[in-house]
Amino acid sequence: MGALNTLKDVVNFLTNPPIFITLMAVTFFLLIGRRAFWRPRIGLVVGVVAAIFVALSTLDPNFRLIVGKPDNIPIVAMLFLVGFFLFISMSQAYNNDERIARGEPPIEGSPKEAEKTWVWPDLVYTEMLCMVIGIIILVIWGIVFKAPIEEPANPSRTPNPSKAPWYFLGLQEMLVYFDPWLAGVVLPSLIIVGLMAIPYLDTNPKGNGYFTFRERRVEITLFLFGFVILWVLLVMLGTFLRGPNWNFFGPYEYWDLHKLLALNNVNLSEYVWVKMLHANISGMNMFVRELPGILLVLFYVGVLPGLLAHSRREVKLPGGARVNIGLRKYYEKMGPWRYSVFVMLVLAMFSLPIKMVLRWLFNLKYIIAMPEIFFNI
Amino acid sequence: MATAKPPQPFLSRTWDYITETQIWRSIFRHGMPANNRNRVLVVMSNVFLHLHPVKIRKSGIRLKFTWCMGGLTFFLFLVETFTGLLLMFYYRPTVAYAYMDIIDLAEQVPLGIMREIHRWGAHAMVITVWLHMFRVFMTGSYKPPREFNWNVGVILLVLTLLLSFTGYLLPWDQLAIWAITVGSNMARATPVLGHEGPGSQLLALGDVKMVHAGSDARFALLGGRFVGEGALLRFYVLHCVGIPLVAGILMAVHFWRVRKDGGISGPL
Numbered sequence: 001m002g003a004l005n006t007l008k009d010v011v012n013f014l015t016n017p018p019i020f021i022t023l024m025a026v027t028f029f030l031l032i033g034r035r036a037f038w039r040p041r042i043g044l045v046v047g048v049v050a051a052i053f054v055a056l057s058t059l060d061p062n063f064r065l066i067v068g069k070p071d072n073i074p075i076v077a078m079l080f081l082v083g084f085f086l087f088i089s090m091s092q093a094y095n096n097d098e099r100i101a102r103g104e105p106p107i108e109g110s111p112k113e114a115e116k117t118w119v120w121p122d123l124v125y126t127e128m129l130c131m132v133i134g135i136i137i138l139v140i141w142g143i144v145f146k147a148p149i150e151e152p153a154n155p156s157r158t159p160n161p162s163k164a165p166w167y168f169l170g171l172q173e174m175l176v177y178f179d180p181w182l183a184g185v186v187l188p189s190l191i192i193v194g195l196m197a198i199p200y201l202d203t204n205p206k207g208n209g210y211f212t213f214r215e216r217r218v219e220i221t222l223f224l225f226g227f228v229i230l231w232v233l234l235v236m237l238g239t240f241l242r243g244p245n246w247n248f249f250g251p252y253e254y255w256d257l258h259k260l261l262a263l264n265n266v267n268l269s270e271y272v273w274v275k276m277l278h279a280n281i282s283g284m285n286m287f288v289r290e291l292p293g294i295l296l297v298l299f300y301v302g303v304l305p306g307l308l309a310h311s312r313r314e315v316k317l318p319g320g321a322r323v324n325i326g327l328r329k330y331y332e333k334m335g336p337w338r339y340s341v342f343v344m345l346v347l348a349m350f351s352l353p354i355k356m357v358l359r360w361l362f363n364l365k366y367i368i369a370m371p372e373i374f375f376n377i
Numbered sequence: 378m379a380t381a382k383p384p385q386p387f388l389s390r391t392w393d394y395i396t397e398t399q400i401w402r403s404i405f406r407h408g409m410p411a412n413n414r415n416r417v418l419v420v421m422s423n424v425f426l427h428l429h430p431v432k433i434r435k436s437g438i439r440l441k442f443t444w445c446m447g448g449l450t451f452f453l454f455l456v457e458t459f460t461g462l463l464l465m466f467y468y469r470p471t472v473a474y475a476y477m478d479i480i481d482l483a484e485q486v487p488l489g490i491m492r493e494i495h496r497w498g499a500h501a502m503v504i505t506v507w508l509h510m511f512r513v514f515m516t517g518s519y520k521p522p523r524e525f526n527w528n529v530g531v532i533l534l535v536l537t538l539l540l541s542f543t544g545y546l547l548p549w550d551q552l553a554i555w556a557i558t559v560g561s562n563m564a565r566a567t568p569v570l571g572h573e574g575p576g577s578q579l580l581a582l583g584d585v586k587m588v589h590a591g592s593d594a595r596f597a598l599l600g601g602r603f604v605g606e607g608a609l610l611r612f613y614v615l616h617c618v619g620i621p622l623v624a625g626i627l628m629a630v631h632f633w634r635v636r637k638d639g640g641i642s643g644p645l
Binding site: 071074077078081085088089105106109112113114115116123124126127130134138141142145147148149151153154155157158162164168171172179180181183184185186192195196199200204206207210211212216220370373374375 | 420566645
């Protein structure tokens, strides 16, 4: 019993956002380029281990309470589906890469696959089968789990925690690190704009119509980092690990309304003026006070893109892979317009992990804090 | 002396009789699609099947390649339309009735699982549409000539989320109004257009603010200063008519462009 509780404590500790997100992101970058990992066999093992983990965890009452909610069941299913399709796509991608390296066409372009077949019966039957299976799953799902209905709406009684619909919980999780105007309006808009811009920014003609990794290394790594880590993982985090007051609760932890977490977050202006220069900022002009942050943000969006376009520094990662930190290659390939849009979108995406790390390491609240005009970054 | 035809089994005689009636022949202009000519005709002469080409590359129907996620998303849209239509018979979008109508539906309709299918189908649709985008990205299928169709797809993805978001409010329980309150509070912080957004102070005539809680983006979204009667009606109309209509039109464009851009993607 003691060992079990220790194990639970370890899991609760490991799922703490700073550790959890860092672990996942590092694992992602270490594994994405490893051919040996993306094999159906390993996928099966990972899936079975995860399933056993979830199944055994349901013995814990606190875990059952949150994961067993009927509305949360599709989210658990999504975790497994995303993992499953990640393995399916990456193992096919690596298989194709090996074929291409041998001088063969990708499997989708092999003579047998490129051959045409009749829509009736081949495609129509596949579609019908998918529909029948879909209906069966929905009906069984509908019979087993009743659609929940809570107490009638009461505007004067705010539930704690109040959560947005589950697919927006990644955005709600961003609220920990950014103000609503960024986390709720600007960044979501940039996600949509960024997705729409993909085909116009990606000028690589290779990898069109078949799974491949080697021919589209950077595109796939960036996209999967955004989709799997910054979207799906944060949805999970927001759904299962955020309780009352949006405090973190481990999967086996009781959602205690009175859990207190010390919040001693500090703005950059306070770091610079008060802690470093021992100045009094209470009467200071807002723009002078926030000058350090303004300069930093201007550097990030105004100078950094230019520096990156100029540099071609190569860095060796612990995994052995070489990563080009400078983006000169891209600037030359994409031209000034495409490059500018591309680099701004990438910087916007990485602003989230950067802000996360700054928060975890330095308790940094805002880089620019101008609550007077609702302008906090 | 002519040899007598051997007697046909009953079922096959009935089948022959039915398929030779004028009614049958007026609907189906060709025989069973058992030979190549009829396989062409069945696709060409049927308004639903003619979304498809007559022949298709084998890799394009391999489940390992397509995951069937686009098809499942469309299928779930149809399921949601059908079950949603049935739910509309029982549901009145007013603060006084909405919640009780849902309770009635659960308690008075025997063996009813329409609301269950509608809700689980909605969750599933959000997931399938993400997985569809995932697959399309991983196979590089947004690359020329399919750039525009990828964009239509992104809009459809956003519309799927909005469909689910607007539907979230309709049961009018605690989960519904507080989820929508949390979600729509973001609109308060819209730059310039939200009353707590950066830049909103700039829009003022002298001392009179133009962007305040009664005129900002959130007010427009909710039809009020909080999630109330106005929001319920707005979300209901958008959920049942507005967004499905736009999504339906865009789906037509999406499917049509799949064909026009060379069918399902494959190596060039």
